[in-house]
Amino acid sequence: MRINLTSVFVDDQETALRFYTDVLGFVLKHDVPLGEDRWITVVSAEAPEGTELLLEPSGHPAVRPYKEALVADGIPATSFAVDDVHAEHTRLTALGVRFTQPPVEMGPVTTAVLDDTCGNLIQIAQYA
Numbered sequence: 001m002r003i004n005l006t007s008v009f010v011d012d013q014e015t016a017l018r019f020y021t022d023v024l025g026f027v028l029k030h031d032v033p034l035g036e037d038r039w040i041t042v043v044s045a046e047a048p049e050g051t052e053l054l055l056e057p058s059g060h061p062a063v064r065p066y067k068e069a070l071v072a073d074g075i076p077a078t079s080f081a082v083d084d085v086h087a088e089h090t091r092l093t094a095l096g097v098r099f100t101q102p103p104v105e106m107g108p109v110t111t112a113v114l115d116d117t118c119g120n121l122i123q124i125a126q127y128a
Helices: 013-023 063-072 085-094
Strands: 005-010 027-034 037-043 052-057 078-081 099-106 109-115 121-127
Touching: 005 013, 005 063, 013 027, 013 037, 013 052, 085 099, 085 109, 085 121
Parallel strands: 005 052, 078 121
Antiparallel strands: 027 037, 037 052, 099 109, 109 121
16 A cells, blocks of 8 residues: 555645745646646656645635644644755745744754645655
8 A cells, every 4th residue: 555645725726836836846747627626736856656745625614724723733734855954944945935943853853844825834854
């Protein structure tokens, strides 16, 4: 068994697509119209056949309170692995990304938490 698809709820799919591709560096995999919404997935440029991230619309009534509670408590919706958290923090900060947690070293892992502009906190992590 392996993870094929995971998702993050986004307030605006077009804004999310631009942020996740233009800023974070993911690559568009699928963009399929589905009525008012779209089935949009992105993948790592380093693993285009790897796990897909679905930029899922936040339309369900349970999503807003869920996302607001996570953000209020500072809990990331998901985590992405990077080779160098400090370098990514510098790169993304230069692009205007707002971090709620700068790089913090915690034993064998270094993490930072950013605001994805779509209602989520996202952790980036570097493992020793």
